[in-house]
Amino acid sequence: MNDWPLAELLPHAGDMILIDRILAFDDEQIRTCLTVRPDGLFNLPDGSxxxxxxxxxxxxSVAAFAGCHARHKGNPVELGFLLGTRKFTCNVEAFPAGSELTIHGLRSLEDDNGMGVFECHITAPGIEASARLNVFRPPQASQYLQQSKESHDD
Structure with a gap:
């Protein structure tokens, strides 16, 4: 298990870090969790x-997976992008306040260019959600962003 703070694994800041902690990770998957608090950044009036x-x-969770692997190898945590999702399904309209959500991400594909696909699930008593996430982590993210900025400045 690791004791790395989430803020060191995710390229998010403050209230934008929505998951609470990493439960486990290995070469192919990660499990994270979140307790839904009624005063969160995206909560509905009823706290859900x-x-x-x-x-x-x-x-x-997928970003934390990448961050854990980078830290484990002694590398800096790099920026990644969510390109899209397919087949998002959820059996509830909202996750009730107080729910203990477990998020599981399983890598099904990742190539040398940084493209990846993860099968993801969220579970809790009475709650099931799933989706396939398409992600991209450029090998040299800072250079990639600089090149993108320069091409827009021209």
Whole structure:
């Protein structure tokens, strides 16, 4: 297990870090968790968290997976991008306040160019959500962003 703070594994800041902690990770998967608090950034008036935020929970778990692997290898944590999601399903409209959500991400594909696909699930008593996330982590993210900025400045 690791004791790295999430803020060192995710390229997010402050309230934008939505997951609470990493439960486990290995070469192919990660398990994270979140207790839905009624005062969160995206919560509805009744304190619940809209189900569509589940995609972001999954994406942050995948980012934590990449961050854990980078730190484990002694490398800096790099920026990654969520390109899209396919087949997001959820059996509830919102995750109730107090729910203990477990997020599981399983890498099904990743190539040398940084493209990846993860099968993700969110579970809790009475709650099931799933999606396939397409992600991209450029090998040299800072150079990639600089090149992108320069091409727009021309």
């Amino acid at each position: 968290l809209p189900a569509w935020v589940g995609v972001e929970l999954m994406a942050q």
